[in-house]
Amino acid sequence: MSQPRPPLKPHFSAVDIESSPSSGSSTSSIAKDMVDRQKLASPTAREFKAPPAISRKHVVQQNLRNGGLAGLFWTTVWAHIGHLFVVLSLAEMSSMVPLSGGQYRFVTAFAPSKSQRRLSYFTGWVCSIGWQARFTLHCYIVTNLVQSLVHPDMAATRWQTHLYMVLVAVVMSVFNAFAAGHLSIAEGLFAICHVFVLVPILVSLWVLASPKEKAKHVFLTFTDNGGQNKWPSKALSVCVGQLSSVFVLLGSDAMSYIAEEVEDAEIIVPRCVVWSFLFNAPITLGLIVTFLFNLGSITDALDDEHALTSIFDRMLDGDRGATIGFTSGMLDKS
Numbered sequence: 202m203s204q205p206r207p208p209l210k211p212h213f214s215a216v217d218i219e220s221s222p223s224s225g226s227s228t229s230s231i232a233k234d235m236v237d238r239q240k241l242a243s244p245t246a247r248e249f250k251a252p253p254a255i256s257r258k259h260v261v262q263q264n265l266r267n268g269g270l271a272g273l274f275w276t277t278v279w280a281h282i283g284h285l286f287v288v289l290s291l292a293e294m295s296s297m298v299p300l301s302g303g304q305y306r307f308v309t310a311f312a313p314s315k316s317q318r319r320l321s322y323f324t325g326w327v328c329s330i331g332w333q334a335r336f337t338l339h340c341y342i343v344t345n346l347v348q349s350l351v352h353p354d355m356a357a358t359r360w361q362t363h364l365y366m367v368l369v370a371v372v373m374s375v376f377n378a379f380a381a382g383h384l385s386i387a388e389g390l391f392a393i394c395h396v397f398v399l400v401p402i403l404v405s406l407w408v409l410a411s412p413k414e415k416a417k418h419v420f421l422t423f424t425d426n427g428g429q430n431k432w433p434s435k436a437l438s439v440c441v442g443q444l445s446s447v448f449v450l451l452g453s454d455a456m457s458y459i460a461e462e463v464e465d466a467e468i469i470v471p472r473c474v475v476w477s478f479l480f481n482a483p484i485t486l487g488l489i490v491t492f493l494f495n496l497g498s499i500t501d502a503l504d505d506e507h508a509l510t511s512i513f514d515r516m517l518d519g520d521r522g523a524t525i526g527f528t529s530g531m532l533d534k535s
Contacts, residue, residue, distance in 0.1 A: 267442030
């Protein structure tokens with residue numbers, strides 16, 4: 202196994218600035234700017250422990266269609282177990298080479314010198330395609346959620362959905378381009394709302410939503426609800442449905458992308474990566490269990506654009522204002 206290259210220095214220290222030429226060179230200016238960015242970014246980096254990475258809890262239709270209730274629960278469990286090792290690997294590499302960017306930077310640092318350029322180039326393209334696909338899917342999720350809340354009986358055409366997605370993409374892009382300085386404030390507000398609103402909503406679901414599913418049906422009954430387009434076996438159906446469970450875990454590596462802007466990155470970044478995952482895992486499982494026991498009819502949930510809104514709508518006897526309020530309370534930084 203080849204030894205990794207010596208880690209690049211991720212940030213400038215105070216000694217570097219003092220030892221730099223006093224002629225006002227660009228190097229000294231850049232160094233001072235980097236230190237300022239680190240001092241500002243350090244509190245923000247610690248906030249990454251709090252925001253849950255479970256904003257994809259609305260993406261459950263595929264699990265319900267492929268695997269049913271038990272399929273959704275168990276694919277979520279083993280997806281978390283498998284992803285834990287990915288998180289630990291990212292944390293270890295971040296402690297050794299705290300660099301900004303995606304996984305292609307780690308490939309550059311650890312790959313054999315002969316294949317370093319090719320592997321890094323390939324990994325960079327895969328990361329770029331994945332980020333674009335994830336952004337598009339987020340726009341699609343938000344669009345469907347807004348449609349199901351504002352016009353629950355509206356059968357939106359494809360071009361209407363597409364225009365809504367473009368609008369969502371523009372709003373998100375404008376915010377990131379012109380209000381990036383307020384991003385940490387938004388992250389903190391979403392995290393606070395999520396934590397303090399989560400418990401009352403979960404309690405309300407357990408108390409008010411009915412009927413409740415039986416535990417045997419939730420944990421042991423695997424189904425293929427694909428209608429005429431069923432898979433050859435239930436096992437294959439569950440494997441297809443687990444893609445949504447994997448999607449729930451995206452975002453746990455976000456801290457490693459800004460390591461160069463964090464003070465003491467080799468210590469803070471690995472801790473944030475690991476603790477954010479460990480903090481979110483039990484919350485995710487609690488949400489999934491609550492969702493499964495209070496879902497009601499799977500057929501009705503699959504017919505709705507968002508199964509979450511159908512649960513609140515049934516619990517609140519069709520009160521649209523209350524449904525919008527409860528659903529908005531479950532939203533976070535997705």
